[in-house]
Amino acid sequence: MRMYDIIEKKRDGLILSEDEIRYFISGYTNGTIPDYQVSALLMAIYFQGMNQTELAYLTKAMVDSGDTIDLSAIEGVKVDKHSTGGVGDTTTLILAPLVASLGVPVAKMSGRGLGHTGGTLDKLESIPGFHIEITRDEFIQRVNQNKVAVIGQTGNLTPADKKIYSLRDVTATVNSIPLIASSIMSKKIAAGSDAIVLDVKTGQGAFMKQASEAEELAKSMVAIGNKTNRKTIAVISDMNQPLGYAVGNALEVKEAIETLQGNGPKDLTELCLTLGTYMVVLSGVVQTEKEARKKLEENLQNGKALQTFKLFIESQGGDPQVVDDPDRLPQAKYKIEVPAKKSGTVSKIIADDIGTIAMSLGAGRQTKDDVIDLAVGIVLHKKIGESVKAGETLVTIHSNHEDISDIKPKIYESILISGDNVTSPRLIHNIIS
Numbered sequence: 128m129r130m131y132d133i134i135e136k137k138r139d140g141l142i143l144s145e146d147e148i149r150y151f152i153s154g155y156t157n158g159t160i161p162d163y164q165v166s167a168l169l170m171a172i173y174f175q176g177m178n179q180t181e182l183a184y185l186t187k188a189m190v191d192s193g194d195t196i197d198l199s200a201i202e203g204v205k206v207d208k209h210s211t212g213g214v215g216d217t218t219t220l221i222l223a224p225l226v227a228s229l230g231v232p233v234a235k236m237s238g239r240g241l242g243h244t245g246g247t248l249d250k251l252e253s254i255p256g257f258h259i260e261i262t263r264d265e266f267i268q269r270v271n272q273n274k275v276a277v278i279g280q281t282g283n284l285t286p287a288d289k290k291i292y293s294l295r296d297v298t299a300t301v302n303s304i305p306l307i308a309s310s311i312m313s314k315k316i317a318a319g320s321d322a323i324v325l326d327v328k329t330g331q332g333a334f335m336k337q338a339s340e341a342e343e344l345a346k347s348m349v350a351i352g353n354k355t356n357r358k359t360i361a362v363i364s365d366m367n368q369p370l371g372y373a374v375g376n377a378l379e380v381k382e383a384i385e386t387l388q389g390n391g392p393k394d395l396t397e398l399c400l401t402l403g404t405y406m407v408v409l410s411g412v413v414q415t416e417k418e419a420r421k422k423l424e425e426n427l428q429n430g431k432a433l434q435t436f437k438l439f440i441e442s443q444g445g446d447p448q449v450v451d452d453p454d455r456l457p458q459a460k461y462k463i464e465v466p467a468k469k470s471g472t473v474s475k476i477i478a479d480d481i482g483t484i485a486m487s488l489g490a491g492r493q494t495k496d497d498v499i500d501l502a503v504g505i506v507l508h509k510k511i512g513e514s515v516k517a518g519e520t521l522v523t524i525h526s527n528h529e530d531i532s533d534i535k536p537k538i539y540e541s542i543l544i545s546g547d548n549v550t551s552p553r554l555i556h557n558i559i560s
């Protein structure tokens with residue numbers, strides 16, 4: 128087999144065979160096929176696309192390029208959740224204990240934040256004492272015991288994806304639906320999940336700006352799931368503004384606690400209930416969506432989800448008292464209120480920009496090696512569609528620097544107030560299964 132022929136075939140819009148796909152993935156992973164040939168193939172895929180069968184082969188070949196996690200020692204159907212990335216997206220912190228409180232095993236492998244989006248591991252580490260450095264055996268044992276545990280990325284999972292992603296980054300081929308779909312699904316499958324619930328974001332603050340693009344990505348990922356024996360459901364959700372009110376690590380933990388107490392922001396609560404419903408149904412613990420949703424709502428109200436969160440924190444060395452006393456979380460030195468300059472209705476909250484402002488306060492990493500400040504961030508007081516009076520607080524900035532003169536103008540540029548009637552954007556755009 129020759130890489131030249133594979134490139135030529137895809138360039139001409141033909142379908143690649145499983146052998147051809149495996150040949151290029153293994154050759155690239157072990158270094159026998161050079162970057163320039165894979166670059167050419169990626170560009171051919173960018174223009175010609177891949178059908179569902181090719182996508183499933185590509186995903187499986189990427190999974191097989193490295194280690195896979197064996198979760199078979201955990202009883203029950205392991206359902207994972209993946210979000211394509213949002214600002215202020217605290218759903219994992221809520222969903223993991225919420226779903227676990229119904230007896231669904233949550234064995235979660237999470238990552239750190241990079242750029243304008245945060246990471247679950249960083250958020251959890253803002254709980255004093257909490258650590259994710261547990262062994263594979265401890266991880267499995269804790270899921271069996273408490274139904275929930277979170278671990279950092281361990282092992283050499285999907286090395287082919289790592290190499291290809293780096294190459295895509297410098298060859299203008301990141302934005303290709305088949306390449307994104309196989310990249311995400313290969314990582315979920317390698318991490319050992321039996322079933323997958325995807326939260327595909329759409330809108331200004333999302334990777335997929337148009338709902339139609341998000342749908343196409345969701346369909347590709349669901350098709351890969353179906354062809355690889357992982358039941359997969361995708362929820363298309365809105366990212367035209369940050370989720371909830373808080374953006375920043377400890378601030379989002381506090382918001383997660385409030386949500387688990389049944390007092391969370393409306394959008395965040397609704398998204399958790401929607402994603403949670405599908406996780407519970409895919410796990411088989413509850414048969415119907417209606418019943419799953421009812422039980423999840425009950426556990427938010429009766430304290431069971433919160434109790435599971437406490438147990439989970441304690442089992443990973445964290446201080447469970449943060450749940451009753453969130454002031455035990457890291458606090459920023461300065462809490463600076465930014466008032467609205469005029470009266471009207473909030474018409475836009477540019478999610479990316481809010482994420483970038485939080486990052487510049489220290490809440491996020493510009494590069495992988497940056498050290499972050501867990502206490503800082505932004506708390507919105509108004510969301511799109513809410514009315515505001517001149518002088519009323521628009522956001523509170525939590526900062527460890529007193530001088531935020533460079534930040535304030537950016538806040539005003541990222542939150543727009545208009546005089547018109549504005550309605551809040553629909554949260555759930557579609558469900559793909």
Ligand code: URA
Nearest residue numbers: 301306307308310311
């Ligand atoms: N996230 C991924 O993991 N892979 C992509 O290709 C894009 C987003």
Ligand code: CA
Nearest residue numbers: 215370371373
């Ligand atoms: Ca939030």
